[in-house]
Amino acid sequence: xGQYEKHVFVCTGGKTCGSQESEATFNLFKNGLRDAGVAxxxxxxxxxxxxxxxxxxxxxVYPENVWYxxxxxxxxxxxLTEHLLxxxxxxxxxxxAPPGDHKLNKE
Ligand code: FES
Numbered sequence: 686x687g688q689y690e691k692h693v694f695v696c697t698g699g700k701t702c703g704s705q706e707s708e709a710t711f712n713l714f715k716n717g718l719r720d721a722g723v724a725x726x727x728x729x730x731x732x733x734x735x736x737x738x739x740x741x742x743x744x745x746v747y748p749e750n751v752w753y754x755x756x757x758x759x760x761x762x763x764x765l766t767e768h769l770l771x772x773x774x775x776x777x778x779x780x781x782a783p784p785g786d787h788k789l790n791k792e
Pocket of ligand 1: 696697698699700701702703733734735736737738739741743
């Protein structure tokens with residue numbers, strides 16, 4: 686059994702997501718979870734690159750292994766309300782790709 690019911694990772698460290706306001710996405714989750722009183726059971730952390738550069742900001746939720754793309758502030762608000770607090774993943778931002786690297790901007 687893990688320490689948290691859900692563990693959310695927001696890519697903020699990579700070159701691409703880091704330039705797509707992913708810090709604001711992270712802060713929306715962090716503040717929203719705290720304000721909802723669930724910060725002890727739903728954890729959000731910043732992460733480095735997830736090798737999906739160009740699709741971001743990228744977000745992944747464990748243990749469900751649900752990946753999201755293009756998580757701007759409106760998308761983050763929906764994910765917070767509907768998934769992290771409500772339990773239903775947001776279909777419009779699901780990131781579905783075969784396993785592996787899917788960088789749009791190879792560097
Ligand atoms: S910079 Fe976010 S997936 Fe690579």
